[in-house]
Amino acid sequence: MATSKISCDHCGAPLKYSSGEIIVTCPYCGYTVVIDVGKPFTLEHSLLPSNFNEKKAIDSVKSWMKHSFIAPGDLARRAKFTDVQLQFLPFWIIPITANSTFRGLFERTGPRIEKKGSIKKNYNWIVFGQRKTEFPTREFDIPLEGRMPYDFRKIPEGAKVFNSEIGEHEAVDIAKQQIKNDHRFLAKQDADRIIDLETEFKVGRAYYLHAPVWIMRYKYKGKNYQVFLDGCEGEVIKGDLPTNIGFF
Template sequence: MVEIVEKVDCPNCGAPLKIKAGEIVVTCEYCGTAVNLKADKPFVLSHSIIPNKYSQEEAVAAVKSWMRSGYAMPSDLAGRTQVTKADLVFLPFYVVTARASTTFRGVLTRTGGTKPVAETLTGEYEWTVLGRRSAAFPEREYKIPLSGKSSFDLSLVQGEFLNAELDENEARTLAEKGIEANQMYRIREKVDTVEESQTDIEIKDSEFLHAPIWFIEYQYQGSTYRVLLDGCTGQIITGDIPFGESTFPWVWLAAGAAIVIGILLILLL
């Protein structure tokens, strides 16, 4: 089986594919066909794209709006921030649709007694897997807007475009591991000790697509912070929040209020 192919022509249009080391699924820059190279003979993979709807200026404006929206933000964050980087990148993803069923047995002790629990926990999943090995990305925080997808069209590509370093089978394997871990997390919300568990996962489908992500960096009080923004919806995926002096009174006030409320609830029960 060929792991890295140095010279391959597109099976659809015959043009030479530009392949970088480590890439497994390569999109032809002439016709837009996605080609899986991790096989004895390269084959075409079904491919979708989610269009970018935000210009660089609009992406920066969305981040500034986010900076004004949270009580934990420094009050002067939006005004004193300097955006130093705003790059659009189309990242490769696999969305794996699956159903999981976990039969488990355990013991609940957090209520003060010892209560045996035996249940079957099910879940329906659309599990996101980033198709890159070398990039850290908050897959669980990113809800891919699948309603906005369309068949892959090269004319919709803007900014940087990255090919996949994982094939569909590896993405499915990673999804299964992630889903099983999530099932166990849910089980531990029900019991304190898991004595036995068995998880069965049915993979229903997997889809390969590219989605637009804005990588934004800003400086505030001499430090650099990063924000990821969904280029289709304008939603913040994750964002670093600096803790300036103006933030702390609100944080401590909220924490103190939560402690007081918790104590009152305990006394009333």
């Protein structure tokens, strides 16, 4: 991935960013800029602090291993951690109300029946800001109540901060499509075949958030596995276990 440089308009420090990134935060002063238009970032930029160092993060994952009923009994003892990285990942938080009305057919028992209904929900919808990186966003219950204004001094030494490759408007569009897909899934609990589904959205003020995630790789009996750990609360977001069942 190609890396480019610009200077921070606030403190003059060099800013490095990778191809595709459009929102860059200065690691020296915390100033954030939208690089494709060269304008200051005007939305709220929040940070969730990291409350776990490397040892505490590994201990949390080992505890998760011990309490997993599908993991081998010796996993916590024999797992060898080969790569442990704290990363501050970019997310868009979209406060949004979605109101869907649908019409469909109920066909599973007896004569075909037309079904109509509505689904209305309020969300703080989460959109991951990177395109090229896989992340289990839907499994991440971000503790939003713990957020604070972005402060570069709260980033631990050695942690890597990733910039967003997605802007606000695209994040809102992604949220709308994902919510509409979810509402279609919910509607199919009442109707086997959806004929029509219309969704109206009321979008609040989006904000940009960096959240700490420990990305940890370990080896067990010659095979490699990966775990995502919430660096704020120490909960496993998603992790591989050496079992035929697959993801836990």
